[in-house]
Amino acid sequence: MDGSVCLTLVHGFAVFLAVSVLTGASLAGTRGAQGALVARLVPADRRPRTRAVMRGTANVGLAVGAMIAGLGLVADSGPGYVALILGDAATFALAALTTLRLPRTTPADGPGAGPRLAALRDRPFLMFTVLDGLMSMHFYLLELALPLWIAGATDASRWVVSVLFCINTAGVLLLQVRATKGTETLAGGARAARRAGLAIGLGCVLFAVAGGRSAWLAVALLVLGAMAHAAGELWQSAAGWSISFGLAPADAHGEYQATYSTGLSLSRVFAPAVLTVLVAGWGVPGWLALGVVSVSVGLLIPPVVRWAARSRGTGADLAAPAHA
Template structure:
């Protein structure tokens, strides 16, 4: 292995040694601290300060979430055509404006319009950000994305702790400060990226490239559907388990906070370490299968918290969440690897746009599925959920093999060309 290649691998696996990687990690961390500040207290602000009924808030967020899906592929195409940094910075600027506008709303219609614009910007930013990760991450974008997720989780935790202060104060001024701090975090993140991340030139596109060609890539579409379905596991911990603990067990209320902390802690500690082991499509497929098996163990354990004494329930819940969180790390690592390695370099924005749409759609449906089906069935529902995850995971290896088989043959080293040099960082 050449010295240059070993250096590139250390840069991606061993730590964020390059300037662009450090800058992108810092920018994302700052924006996620803002997200943690806002998301934790958002529902309280809209219901107690703006005085919107919770049902109206839920309807507005649903409309916004579904409308936001429309931005994924178009924004990805813009990133492929004009460069991912330009589109990502634009989305951050739009989110700074829409977030600040929340302090001015006084009606459901205004709330829904602002929330919709915010989600359109966020979805577009996700597509462009995914393409930017592919360029900044170099030869190992999935490993870099896994390490980036560590700082995403850490940023949300820091922001959540800050939001607790505002929630305790419970005043309009405190909630307004959170919203404006989140708006400022987008602006600050954009400034960091503008100064520290190169403005990568778009890659040459082959003649057969089409703006919607990702939709004809059946293996990739199948993978996105698989990842969307497996994405139910995120809200298994964040939504389903807290409701179960509160309504069906005698566990002390602090157990809910404990499972959040454990979930975030395990992901922060293991995401980079395990994610660096998943680099090829076949490894991504096997990671999916392993994740499904771990979820098959964790889901029934969560259900059993209703059948044990109050002092045992927190221990069992934390054990289940530890197992589930390890599965989450494998699931996300496999997903990132497949998302990047199966996408053509010149169309990363378009492909990451579809990847984000699939994930967001799954998350939008998760509350209905988890609360409407699993909770309604009780213990059998938890077992069926675990079996569902195991089945989805088992489909990972064959889909990965199919997708890998249908990728174009890479060029020989003699025919390969170097990545166009980035434009100056301030451009």
């Protein structure tokens, strides 16, 4: 849920700010609730795959919604725009109603005497959340950094941005489930995070090299970079699901999933400013810096996961799902 319906109807900064805060809080709560629900309804070794199916399905919805929105833009009429807004609101209501058909769950039996806000006291998990959030800034490369780079530093046509979006969307639809293979364990999730950092770093290098090249060479490099970036995105998503589920105690999945989503929220806050400075301000050195950060984060996550496993006394269970 993105609150686009509400934001379209507000007038004035104060109301806009209030609605933005409410929708942002709702979105953050939704992520934690979805993760907790998956943890309660799906066996441990199938949770990453389930989240992958959910993400692929969501991208199908985004593609269909974009096409419908395009028809509204072509019609360019007041009633048409109102119909789009009301239709969007109806989809949120339908999404809420579908939850009534899900199996009822009961709270997991917990120790009862543990500290409150355990996830915020779990230092290795918080470190993983920060690292994953830092790597997650790459999610805004396609919609922010690359359009600026293509328009200002390459001879490639601006329509190439659409091609790169198509590559990313196709990758999610066709390969996200496959990318979760081997991430059923903490060790597998850690390896996927390392591969993600390397792939995103390679994509950043290819994007950087595209600057100043001939049009067709620039397009070829951008496409290769988009493919590497998409592979990194798929692996990072799979790794995040695997590790965030695997490190959460069986009675605290909601709390841990909400904490994990905080890293993604912080990335959403800081990514636009950071990417704009690095790409539009620094150019090639900025791209290379992004690549170094991605690779470094990917290499740091496996030892953090091992640290987390040791802190739980489950070092021998890295090869198996940590919690059922």
